[in-house]
Amino acid sequence: MGRPPCCDKANVKKGPWTAEEDAKLLAYTSTHGTGNWTSVPQRAGLKRCGKSCRLRYTNYLRPNLKHENFTQEEEELIVTLHAMLGSRWSLIANQLPGRTDNDVKNYWNTKLSKKLRQRGIDPITHRPIADLMQSIGTLAIRPPPTAGVASYVPASQAAPPAFTAYHDAPYFAALPQQQVVTKVEADAPVSPEQKPHQLNWSDFLADDATGAALAGHADAPQAALGQYQEGPAAAATGIVGGRAFGDVDGASGAVDDGAGAASAFIDAILDCDKEMGVDQLIAEMLADPAYYGGGGGGSSSSELGWGC
DNA sequence: AAATCGGGCAACCGCGCGCAG
């Protein structure tokens, strides 16, 4: 037996919302709040599905929403967070005050992913496309990963089996530094003399930015995040959900160099998420050995310095 | 000026999770 529909679809209006419908919904929510969406249409005098009402409200009518274009800072934060979190749009949107997950998702799909491609970066793996192409050949001669693990890893993230230190990639030289999500092994800083080396499968997953940031090679993420950073104090006070990050003021103090700033930012994100109850989800995701192709001697969350 | 194409965005759909009974 399937789940019954949330509303009588035959008597429910679909499609674009009219100004009158918006007004009714807004009037209702402003006096009654937003609880129990299934009853909202009836109470507000709308022939809409409750789900549709919720969506309209959260994506368009909700107070404090930004309707203007994304700023450069927001762009950079989205790119960085996407490198860390993947397509967890709601988590990303939480760090962008006034933006909805739908906003962020649409912006990513229509603008940012193209932008990254134009700059030679694969928007899914956040790695140089040239490296990905180069890796295809290497892939053929590498032993397959552990079967049980491989089936768990999203194909989109299990891409390249080998790469060079991004700092050496010539095509990156032309890129704005903050667009580059670097990857350096946490316990083995790359020296100029070092040759490109091969890594474990677990090194190719979404922890790149995190690992890089926490390994003290956080130039790129830090540059992108610096303006959002309010420091550990802000996080500790429970200013969360993007409020602290969003209330950027130029006098908010010095930004630490290196791992300190990046770590603080990550901690702040985690604190925010904790406050919102999503920290557990992220912690589990990061700790999940299967997610990172564990067993390959790879980077656990603790090894990455992820402060959970 | 009309037709076609493509991008951007709002909205919908289906699924998973959490909670209450």
Place this chain on the structure above:
DNA sequence: CCTGCGCGCGGTTGCCCGATT
């Protein structure tokens, strides 16, 4: 523990509108 229900999320669709032919 099981079931029903509401909510939220991510993926996808379809419409609108500007650009191009």
